[in-house]
Amino acid sequence: MLFLAFVISSSSYSQNEDSVFIRRIADEILVNGKAYDNLHDLTKNIGGRLSGSPQMYKAEQWGIKTLQQNGADKTWLQECMIPHWIRGGKDEAFFNVYGKKNLARLDVIALGNSIGTPSKGVSANVLIVNSFDELEKEKDSVKGKIVFYNYKFNPTYVKTFQAYGEAGQYRGSGPSRAAKYGAVAVIVRSLSESTDNNPHTGTTRYDTTLPKIPAVAIGLKDADLLSDILKKNQIVNVVLKTYGHFLPDTTGHNVIGELTGTAFPDQIITIGGHLDSWDPAEGAHDDGAGVVHTIEVLRVLKALGYKPKHTIRFVLFANEENGLRGGTKYAEEANAKNEKHIFAMESDAGGFTPRSFSFGGTDEQLKKVQSWIPLLYPYGVYEITNGGGGADIGPLNRTFKTPVAELAPDTQRYFDYHHARNDVFENVNKRELELGAINMAALIYLVDKYGL
Ligand SMILES: [Zn+2]
Numbered sequence: 001m002l003f004l005a006f007v008i009s010s011s012s013y014s015q016n017e018d019s020v021f022i023r024r025i026a027d028e029i030l031v032n033g034k035a036y037d038n039l040h041d042l043t044k045n046i047g048g049r050l051s052g053s054p055q056m057y058k059a060e061q062w063g064i065k066t067l068q069q070n071g072a073d074k075t076w077l078q079e080c081m082i083p084h085w086i087r088g089g090k091d092e093a094f095f096n097v098y099g100k101k102n103l104a105r106l107d108v109i110a111l112g113n114s115i116g117t118p119s120k121g122v123s124a125n126v127l128i129v130n131s132f133d134e135l136e137k138e139k140d141s142v143k144g145k146i147v148f149y150n151y152k153f154n155p156t157y158v159k160t161f162q163a164y165g166e167a168g169q170y171r172g173s174g175p176s177r178a179a180k181y182g183a184v185a186v187i188v189r190s191l192s193e194s195t196d197n198n199p200h201t202g203t204t205r206y207d208t209t210l211p212k213i214p215a216v217a218i219g220l221k222d223a224d225l226l227s228d229i230l231k232k233n234q235i236v237n238v239v240l241k242t243y244g245h246f247l248p249d250t251t252g253h254n255v256i257g258e259l260t261g262t263a264f265p266d267q268i269i270t271i272g273g274h275l276d277s278w279d280p281a282e283g284a285h286d287d288g289a290g291v292v293h294t295i296e297v298l299r300v301l302k303a304l305g306y307k308p309k310h311t312i313r314f315v316l317f318a319n320e321e322n323g324l325r326g327g328t329k330y331a332e333e334a335n336a337k338n339e340k341h342i343f344a345m346e347s348d349a350g351g352f353t354p355r356s357f358s359f360g361g362t363d364e365q366l367k368k369v370q371s372w373i374p375l376l377y378p379y380g381v382y383e384i385t386n387g388g389g390g391a392d393i394g395p396l397n398r399t400f401k402t403p404v405a406e407l408a409p410d411t412q413r414y415f416d417y418h419h420a421r422n423d424v425f426e427n428v429n430k431r432e433l434e435l436g437a438i439n440m441a442a443l444i445y446l447v448d449k450y451g452l
Pocket residue numbers: 274286287320348
């Protein structure tokens with residue numbers, strides 16, 4: 001009851017009218033929603049959509065068709081050059097403890113953008129380090145070794161993206177930092193807290209002034225096993241075979257649909273997710289969910305006969321995972337055309353129950369969106385934090401200072417699936433997915449109606 005009193009007294013907006021319209025958004029999505037079916041289509045009929053792959057091109061055509069079917073006034077492909085990295089084969093690793101005969105298999109996956117090993121593989125003893133500080137202390141022992149970064153997620157963070165943010169540097173710059181001291185390859189503990197043994201890929205970035213060495217991620221059970229053996233001061237030899245390499249850059253596309261604004265057609269609100277995904281799975285949470293969220297917001301606004309004041313663009317971005325070329329191109333073209341971008345929103349954190357939005361803008365804008373929390377609260381969003389939008393709309397924010405937001409669903413299970421072979425449709429819950437679309441549509445409606 002206390003909360004209800006707060007709702008009624010806290011805002012000058014036409015709360016009743018807004019809460020009624022948002023209720024209609026919710027009912028339409030919960031009764032007639034297409035997000036789950038669209039996700040099934042994208043993941044099962046197309047699958048993983050790594051930049052440059054045949055599935056990426058199939059997904060672009062699917063995106064145009066689906067945006068049209070869901071009521072876009074117009075649709076188009078926006079061309080951009082994209083990197084074309086391929087895995088090239090099945091990544092493999094075996095280990096052997098000194099003095100013992102048997103080889104045992106490790107479950108590994110090459111990091112995205114990683115170079116492959118020579119055809120007979122890389123064979124070397126393993127040096128374990130739990131952090132970059134330990135690497136620096138051990139730097140004189142690194143030469144000729146495979147460095148194993150066993151950095152663990154900090155389990156005390158309730159919001160797991162914080163742990164991911166800290167651990168991410170080992171995947172991103174770990175290979176080059178080890179190569180600096182003469183390492184021949186790198187194994188990274190997967191950026192996850194899952195209880196299974198699936199390895200998680202993701203982009204690594206070579207320092208071009210240092211030798212490039214192959215890099216793989218390892219599942220958590222294997223990581224703990226290796227770590228236990230190495231703790232006993234036993235010598236472990238690993239044979240690693242990977243095949244990754246780059247083909248020449250190729251052409252990809254942002255897939256764009258638009259609802260033209262009735263009052264301010266030249267003022268643009270963007271909502272999007274990224275269409276590309278890593279190759280071991282179907283890219284269901286990352287970022288199939290964001291793609292179908294975006295299309296569902298279009299569908300529900302059309303279904304309710306909503307006529308936006310501003311132009312709303314629905315963008316399925318190209319190449320977020322290993323280049324961000326799509327998001328970069330979108331902002332570049334907006335700049336070249338002198339477009340006015342008043343708000344952008346992304347969904348790239350999975351299809352789980354919504355909890356909050358993170359927001360990047362001025363304090364005044366943040367206060368304004370926070371005043372709408374009571375309208376979102378019935379559908380799961382209880383806070384709007386000062387954070388920022390997603391990667392794809394970052395360039396828009398940096399170019400125009402466009403305020404940005406990102407849907408922040410519950411994070412407890414996200415890194416169980418992220419970039420791993422189990423990021424599949426079956427691990428997305430229909431209602432949780434739909435609730436995400438409801439909150440996104442509601443916030444788009446409020447920004448369109450009141451501006452920022
Ligand atoms: Zn993503």
